[in-house]
Amino acid sequence: xxxxxxxxxxxxxxxxxxxxxxxxxxxxxxxxxxxxxxxxxxxxxxxxxxxxxxxxxxxxxxxxxxxxxxxxxxxxxxxxxxxxxxxxxxxxxxxxxxxxxxxxxxxxxxxxxxxxxxxxxxxxxxxxxxxxxxxxxxxxxxxxxxxxxxxxxxxxxxxxxxxxxxxxxxxxxxxxxxxxxxxxxxxxxxxxxxxxxxxxxxxxxxxxxxxxxxxxxxxxxxxxxxxxxxxxxxxxxxxxxxxxxxxxxxxxxxxxxxxxxxxxxxxxxxxxxxxxxxxxxxxxxxxxxxxx
Amino acid sequence: xxxxxxxxxxxxxxxxxxxxxxxxxxxxxxxxxxxxxxxxxxxxxxxxxxxxxxxxxxxxxxxxxxxxxxxxxxxxxxxxxxxxxxxxxxxxxxxxxxxxxxxxxxxxxxxxxxxxxxxxxxxxxxxxxxxxxxxxxxxxxxxxxxxxxxxxxxxxxxxxxxxxxxxxxxxxxxxxxxxxxxxxxxxxxxxxxxxxxxxxxxxxxxxxxxxxxxxxxxxxxxxxxxxxxxxxxxxxxxxxxxxxxxxxxxxxxxxxxxxxxxxxxxxxxxxxxxxxxxxxxxxxxxxxxxxxxxxxxxxxxxxxxxxxxxxxxxxxxxxxxxxxxxxxxxxxxxxxxxxxxxxxxxxxxxxxxxxxxxxxxxxxxxxxxxxxxxxxxxxxxxxxxxxxxxxxxxxxxxxxxxxxxxxxxxxx
Ligand SMILES: Cc1ncc(COP(=O)(O)O)c(C=O)c1O
Numbered sequence: 001x002x003x004x005x006x007x008x009x010x011x012x013x014x015x016x017x018x019x020x021x022x023x024x025x026x027x028x029x030x031x032x033x034x035x036x037x038x039x040x041x042x043x044x045x046x047x048x049x050x051x052x053x054x055x056x057x058x059x060x061x062x063x064x065x066x067x068x069x070x071x072x073x074x075x076x077x078x079x080x081x082x083x084x085x086x087x088x089x090x091x092x093x094x095x096x097x098x099x100x101x102x103x104x105x106x107x108x109x110x111x112x113x114x115x116x117x118x119x120x121x122x123x124x125x126x127x128x129x130x131x132x133x134x135x136x137x138x139x140x141x142x143x144x145x146x147x148x149x150x151x152x153x154x155x156x157x158x159x160x161x162x163x164x165x166x167x168x169x170x171x172x173x174x175x176x177x178x179x180x181x182x183x184x185x186x187x188x189x190x191x192x193x194x195x196x197x198x199x200x201x202x203x204x205x206x207x208x209x210x211x212x213x214x215x216x217x218x219x220x221x222x223x224x225x226x227x228x229x230x231x232x233x234x235x236x237x238x239x240x241x242x243x244x245x246x247x248x249x250x251x252x253x254x255x256x257x258x259x260x261x262x263x264x265x266x267x268x269x270x271x272x273x274x275x276x277x278x279x280x281x282x283x284x285x286x287x288x289x290x291x292x
Numbered sequence: 293x294x295x296x297x298x299x300x301x302x303x304x305x306x307x308x309x310x311x312x313x314x315x316x317x318x319x320x321x322x323x324x325x326x327x328x329x330x331x332x333x334x335x336x337x338x339x340x341x342x343x344x345x346x347x348x349x350x351x352x353x354x355x356x357x358x359x360x361x362x363x364x365x366x367x368x369x370x371x372x373x374x375x376x377x378x379x380x381x382x383x384x385x386x387x388x389x390x391x392x393x394x395x396x397x398x399x400x401x402x403x404x405x406x407x408x409x410x411x412x413x414x415x416x417x418x419x420x421x422x423x424x425x426x427x428x429x430x431x432x433x434x435x436x437x438x439x440x441x442x443x444x445x446x447x448x449x450x451x452x453x454x455x456x457x458x459x460x461x462x463x464x465x466x467x468x469x470x471x472x473x474x475x476x477x478x479x480x481x482x483x484x485x486x487x488x489x490x491x492x493x494x495x496x497x498x499x500x501x502x503x504x505x506x507x508x509x510x511x512x513x514x515x516x517x518x519x520x521x522x523x524x525x526x527x528x529x530x531x532x533x534x535x536x537x538x539x540x541x542x543x544x545x546x547x548x549x550x551x552x553x554x555x556x557x558x559x560x561x562x563x564x565x566x567x568x569x570x571x572x573x574x575x576x577x578x579x580x581x582x583x584x585x586x587x588x589x590x591x592x593x594x595x596x597x598x599x600x601x602x603x604x605x606x607x608x609x610x611x612x613x614x615x616x617x618x619x620x621x622x623x624x625x626x627x628x629x630x631x632x633x634x635x636x637x638x639x640x641x642x643x644x645x646x647x648x649x650x651x652x653x654x655x656x657x658x659x660x661x662x663x664x665x666x667x668x669x670x671x672x673x674x675x676x677x678x679x680x681x682x683x684x685x686x687x688x689x690x691x692x693x694x695x696x697x698x699x700x701x702x703x704x
Contacts, residue, residue: 063464063599064585066473067319067480073463085597111317111584116598138317138584142307163321165483170323188321189481 003104003132003157003180005054005218009231010240011270012220013053013247013263014108016075017041017092018061018084021252021259036083038092040256045096047260048247051267054240055104055181055220056096057135060089062110067137069192071245075252086113086122090129097130104180106133106159123150133157133180141173148177162208164188164200175211181218181240184208186225192245194224202237228273243270308497311624313617316496317584322476325483330498332403337505342398349394353427354384356391356509360517360678365648373527373671375664376678377651378514380538387654387683388507388538389420393489395506397424400487407431407482410489411475413440413468413534414609414656415447416683417491422456424489432456435474439466440608446687465602468534468612472586492535493616496587500616507541514678515545522676528557528667531680532659533630534574534609536560536616538682543628558627560619561659563605564634570595574603575632576615577623585613590620606635606691607655609683633662639695641665642685654683655691 005011020040045056061079065072086109093105107126114122114136126134134156139147141160151158157180162171165188175182186201187194205219212219221234222242234241247263254262308314316326336342350356358379367375380388393410400408408430412418418434425432434451438460441448451458464470472495479488493503511529518526529546531539543558565573570593573579580591585600593601593613605611622628633641638655641662646652653661660679668677685692693700 064473066476113598115583137319140320140323143315161320165321165324167324188483190477
């Protein structure tokens, strides 16, 4: 089990764990204390994987998501109102791993819930759940000594973010410490949708290639990637696209009954309109298959 | 993560650590800007011309040095230690916040950044920033929680008159923490042309150090003034602690190895709010545990799942879930003591100071007065207490009148 992109570009799907959208089923509305029912997030994740997502980023809801735009802020707030905790998210990861052994699973979180859980306890639990990697949005390489040591101890892949503003020596360190893939932020900004993929994204990926090339470490581009056209654009210069807010908003607008199928249809739409199965393009592509 | 360094706040590491606390926990997009800021600040600090320009503005524009005033009637009324007030409330714009806003405003100009953003709780930092932007001809956007806009409306009006754009923040508890989140989101988005004037000794490195440096003048003046008046150092210094800028500004000179400094007690007063339950107060050292919030590792009020809790205080400026990292280090090594004053005692302190001395303190500063009222009577008359009176209470008249049922034009 490792992070493998089966498509070009590969597809990473972000989900806010525990969010049931604006119209939750009665049994899913506000409840706190005790284990939380994350069955909807599970159904959506399975539908996404079956529709072609290579990696699921399972978002841990947080009270102060300062890197996120309004869509993910609202989803986090709803998930927290339902009482979603890190332990529940880890249990969900274990269920997804059991159901889909080949899928890439990444925990996406802010640092504080992890610190409160205890860093060693968290990496042990994540590894036991069958998680592949961890992405902490407010963790930078300079502060990561203890985190990296713990991740290494249990063989989890740390994934760091690279920004258009990151100077060369930071990009080098970010790549050096990343495994699975490196996450290129498409623009200076927070999460949320945008009209076009900024030209800065291609420039950042090109700068990153200098350091990823010899390892064959894939580069995923995220923030604002919302439709098939964006994904196709990203495919011209990067290995994978991350879709977050667009899917979180789709879930927000759907009823619980509709949400898994709506997400599945959205992802299948990306494929018919632009994404190609890796084996179909391999003959055409010189690039090595992107893998860990 | 807590790179365990010595808990000595004097030996600050390159990454901005105070003992185990501080550091930089931010989205990668901000890292280049924080490094740029760190270098620009180091250069400015070493530049005599920058310092001279700041000193002149502090003197002629802001009104430094502020007096150290012997509060004779308050002292007599409490019947114990001799009480002095460091009058930061007399500064232009009404609080110590102007010290930092002037320093960072000049730095922003020096760095060529013409778009300024800030967060504000009580509105004092917002007003100070709007003032400095007017003075220097810079664009100014201030983020403020909607709850704080409501309870500190006078400051909203002042900011708008000064030409600043005030943006209400409706997320979370609609207070200071949420305003900081929104300011950080703006900064991440507009980082290339924007300077973030953070208003307290908080956030990612270099802010805790820089904001403290710009407020150090409080303690430097205080030490000279008390030696001039009494020929000896005070028994204790009292300051309220929101993010911690006025307190660290008052304390820092006394952390150095100047003679007698080690005998001076340093007492920080947090907001005790309306009770001891999580959510009812902002006493980070009573109910918080170490964690990361808004870029720094420090004590954070949070639940057992690492979600930051709501806070309550009658004073918007102290109503915040974490505290500056240098205070966390001073707390752990025992060099400073941290206590809390609840809303009710704060109101009593406002009345006491108003009626014994004719001074109306800000609700924030009244926390330090409340602790003074508690401890002074039990101290011998040769002991000396210095309260850092961080701001004046005009902005709080609405709340104070309501709490104390003081009638205005409609009353009899
Ligand atoms: C008068 C006054 N004192 C104190 C504070 C608290 O901030 P700090 O702890 O940074 O001094 C504020 C904040 O708004 C304030 O307006």
